[in-house]
Amino acid sequence: MITFVPEPHLLDSPRGRSWPPAPDPAPPHGPPPDRADVVIVGAGPAGLAVASALWHLGVRDLVLLDRGGRPCGRFFDRVDVLRQRVLRSPYEHHPGVEGYRDCELLDFARLHWSWLTPVERREIRMAQAGHRSVVPVDVFEAYCRHIATLHQVDGRTWRATVREVRPSADAVTVRGDGFAVTARSTVLCLGEERTAAPGSWWHGEMAPPGVSHWDEPVPSGPERLIVIGAGLSAAHLIANALGDGRRVHWVVRAPRERYQCADVNASFFRAEGRARFDGTGWDERLTLMGRHRRASVMFEFRPLLRRAEAEGRLTVHRGRAVTGIAPGRTGGSVVRLADGPDVVGDHTVLALGTTVSIGDGLLPGALTGARDGWPDLDPRTLAYRRAPRLFAVGAAAGMVLGPAARNIDGHRVATARVATAVAAALAGVTAPLPAEAGAGARAGEQVAAHV
Ligand SMILES: Cc1cc2nc3c(=O)[nH]c(=O)nc-3n(C[C@H](O)[C@H](O)[C@H](O)COP(=O)(O)OP(=O)(O)OC[C@H]3O[C@@H](n4cnc5c(N)ncnc54)[C@H](O)[C@@H]3O)c2cc1C
Structure with a gap:
């Protein structure tokens, strides 16, 4: 490859x-x-x-x-x-x-x-x-x-x-x-x-104040940003926030973030890649789709994110599932994790992918x-x-x-x-x-x- x-x-x-x-x-x-x-x-x-x-x-x-x-x-x-x-x-x-x-x-x-x-x-x-x-x-x-x-x-x-x-x-x-x-x-x-957040993350239809989605502008001002998600949108949001001088908490459900060189393996753009879907059984195609549509970040982000983590500007919460998001006592939001301390920030962005x-x-x-x-x-x-x-x-x-x-x-x-x-x-x-x-x-x- x-x-x-x-x-x-x-x-x-x-x-x-x-x-x-x-x-x-x-x-x-x-x-x-x-x-x-x-x-x-x-x-x-x-x-x-x-x-x-x-x-x-x-x-x-x-x-x-x-x-x-x-x-x-x-x-x-x-x-x-x-x-x-x-x-x-x-x-x-x-x-x-x-x-x-x-x-x-x-x-x-x-x-x-x-x-x-x-x-x-x-x-x-x-x-x-x-x-x-x-x-x-x-x-x-x-x-x-x-x-x-x-x-x-x-x-x-x-x-x-x-x-x-x-x-x-x-x-x-x-x-x-x-x-x-x-x-x-x-x-x-x-x-x-x-992709919408699970209904269990907050009460009611509307996201709590201080929470937005990856395809909406991030408000200017908040110093501590929480980003939830493991894909390319999350990586862009983090890179932008770090570039703007913010501190970032990154919540990743998988045990570690995944890096790759393209969002779709290049072979799938060619006839031989598409042939893997021609006449192939449903279950096999489903497995392929699951494997190749997993959230991932392109390699070019890795040096920046690694450096920021080493310098303490980025905190990565790996292997942590979010159970809820609530407004913070003094503004911002609190992200509850399944088995870890709450993460507190001035603003939370959901980068949960697309459906x-x-x-x-x-x-x-x-x-x-x-x-x-x-x-x-x-x-x-x-x-x-x-x-x-x-x-x-x-x-x-x-x-x-x-x-x-x-x-x-x-x-x-x-x-x-x-x-x-x-x-x-x-x-x-x-x-x-x-x-x-x-x-x-x-x-x-x-x-x-x-x-
Ligand atoms: C940030 C980002 C970067 C990307 N970069 C690349 C890239 O570099 N190269 C690449 O190949 N792919 C890239 N992609 C993938 C990309 O989404 C697709 O290539 C492309 O946008 C998909 O085109 P589309 O027309 O299918 O969908 P869209 O661009 O989403 O267009 C669908 C349109 O349908 C409209 N619509 C939907 N439902 C209704 C309705 N009920 N009534 C009226 N209108 C409706 C939507 O509003 C939208 O305007 C990127 C995706 C994202 C999110």
Whole structure:
């Protein structure tokens, strides 16, 4: 295995450069239309990849629905709140479309040579020479904007929260507050939600004062930060806090923190890695997913965290399970541990990872066919087996494509399968969309149609 550990100076690219302006995309006005060929729920990197691929296949009657309304908005918000300046994936991983004349991420970076720092230029030369190199988040964001503009994605993206997805025999109706869109096919690109804390940690729904989550800004001011979690988000939070001169308590449930060179083993981005999921039994895939989705921190953090621990700026509570969190007597919060003293801090951040959104809650449960938290998908098309007009791209395809499904390159593989299937289904359809198209049908009726 090749270990790629970027030097600290490679990890610090500028953010917020003013890139040459792209043609100003007109955002759509009013509610989404009530009919479309295809609806995509979620306009993250996965939704962007699917929309762009469909554009090349001649499918232009698209509606993208996203809570934030900004293509890739949640991805960049999360990256920025953690102050991550470079991607964890190489230049080949991007949401542009393969096999067409789309500008690749590396070409895009080269075209913007004069905007780049000497370090960034050297990394591009590394990538051109076929070596592993580091992609600035700033370049990636400008590229995503370019891809969105090129494929007319902005003008088809509505800010909307989808509450219900109802497939029928010949269409899928997607509903939210005050709108319903009926389409021939719908692609769920929902990504992952942050994992909630166990209900036993505090009373009531709301976290106690002085507690926030990894994807929210950490308030300025608190001097002693408690970070709970063992993954990369926890590592970023700790590194940022130490950099800001704070003292940190790190609560790790495992006996020791785990370091590795990438968040997904590189083999899973290649055909031989994906082959480990093709035709393999469910239990074996489940074991692989469990092993490769364990919380871990990238090697580049290790020297910093070890040094801070040795200097007493970081206290690591290894092998400690949290049993509760309560407000402190004089502000801040107290974290109770199963078998150890309480940890007292001015603020606590929960970095408990993410949970894959598979469409449950939107779809009738019988249609997701969920098993061990994974949907029942046709591996050839990534269609839900019990709702063949509904598809999944992104982390939800993990049990078909392996752990890389959650990453940008996994979206590329999933998109190729889904876009082809969606376009082929549209090409074979001549009848108009049914007037009702499931818009008025009830969940039970649709389940009966597909189970
Ligand atoms: C901090 C961080 C750094 C990462 N770095 C990398 C990296 O360098 N390389 C890499 O390959 N991967 C990276 N990842 C993994 C990364 O999450 C994925 O590559 C990518 O964001 C997933 O794209 P997505 O479109 O599937 O999900 P998201 O980016 O989460 O997009 C899903 C969208 O769907 C919307 N949505 C969900 N439910 C609904 C609903 N009901 N109604 C309306 N909208 C909805 C969400 O609001 C969101 O906008 C990183 C992840 C994090 C958290």
